[in-house]
Amino acid sequence: MSATYDEPHWQSIVHTLEELGFQVGAYKRPQLERRLTSFIAREAYADLAAFLTAIRRDSLLYRRFHTYLTIHVTEFFRDPPYWVRFREAIEQIPTRDLRVWSAGCSWGAEPVSAALLLEEMGRRYEIVATDSDDAVLATARQGLYSQPDYERIPPPYRKYFRARDGQWILAGMAGGNITYQRHDLVADALPGVFDIVICRNLIIYFKSDVRARLLGKLNGALPIGGLLFLGATETFLEYVDMGFEVVSPSIFRKKGIPGPTNHQRVP
Ligand SMILES: C[S@@+](CC[C@H](N)C(=O)[O-])C[C@H]1O[C@@H](n2cnc3c(N)ncnc32)[C@H](O)[C@@H]1O
Incomplete structure (x- = not known):
């Protein structure tokens, strides 16, 4: 072209x-x-x-x-079967308290889906949701969701929402918090170490060498045993070389050898 x-x-x-x-x-x-x-x-x-x-x-x-x-398309529980398998993968993590990073969170459907999942599982969670775009972060922080967006939420999770002026807000979530932060995945240092990194439908926008570097960066944010949840259409052919195993399609667990970038989970 x-x-x-x-x-x-x-x-x-x-x-x-x-x-x-x-x-x-x-x-x-x-x-x-x-x-x-x-x-x-x-x-x-x-x-x-x-x-x-x-x-x-x-x-x-x-x-x-x-x-x-920047493209901001997102939805609650995007690609629903993947979220069912994501829940099964989380069940394998023995610790009750989980730190989660949603990288490229857009207006928040993804971190909110993760919070709903963890809430239903009775886990405690701290979710850091990041995006490089200030406008979508401002929308995410408002936490107001439209009727069509609400209708994408599977019925068991709808009890965590209540209506306000024709829209929906989260209510009654006791297990943890979502914090929205500006963060550029290409330019900025990692925002911390996390048990779970969700980075869906973001690295597809980058050139292949940058994409590989970003996968390395996401790897550096995980301890051994940590989960990486990618988008449904994304390939991660380098997963073995990077020390991951496949849990289910698009979900990877870090096996890696302990080293400077392989954090151990604190018991
Ligand atoms: C297509 S949306 C994906 C949203 C969500 N992860 C999902 O899968 O539904 C991609 C998001 O990545 C953000 N983004 C683009 N470049 C970025 C970068 N360099 N660092 C962090 N976020 C970025 C965009 O602003 C956008 O909100």
Whole structure:
């Protein structure tokens, strides 16, 4: 597929956006180019140069562009059979208290699904939910869910919601908390060590070398015995080399050899 921008133009895009803190060079290029072209047309900039000048000066434009470029599609219990098997995998973890990282959490359906699961299992949990986009994090923190989103929640979990002004909010969850934090998986240091890392439908957007580096990063956030839950369509062919075993499709358990990045779970 031919590129929309020639190399010098592409480099000026990457340079400008990376200076502003957006590691665009890490993402697959064709999709970024399509989104960039449609944003420029939609906002009626004369050309690429005019857009790059404007985005350097206008932090609100930058934030709007970041939100436009990153894809935020998500839903409660996305790919439901995977969540059934995820629950079975969690049952194998003997400790009652669990630290969970939902990386690329969008507006929160994923960490909330994890919280509902753990709540029903009688576990205690601390969920750190991160995303690089401020706008989706603001929505996530509001914790208001629409009727169609609510209807995706399997009936046994609906008791943890109550209606408010035509929307739904969480209520009566006693087992733990979800904290939403800004975190860029490419640029930022790990936000901690976790028993479970959920990173679904995010690493697919990155170039293969970056994707491999990010999988290594997620690995570094897990202790031996920790679980990694990836998206339903994602491949993880390197799992053996990285010291994981398959628990079920898209769910991996870290077996690795103890070492500096292989944390031991504190009993
Ligand atoms: C397609 S959504 C996936 C949401 C959820 N994990 C799911 O599977 O339903 C991808 C999310 O990753 C976020 N994202 C994109 N680049 C990121 C990065 N470098 N670091 C952290 N999050 C990122 C986007 O803002 C978006 O909310």
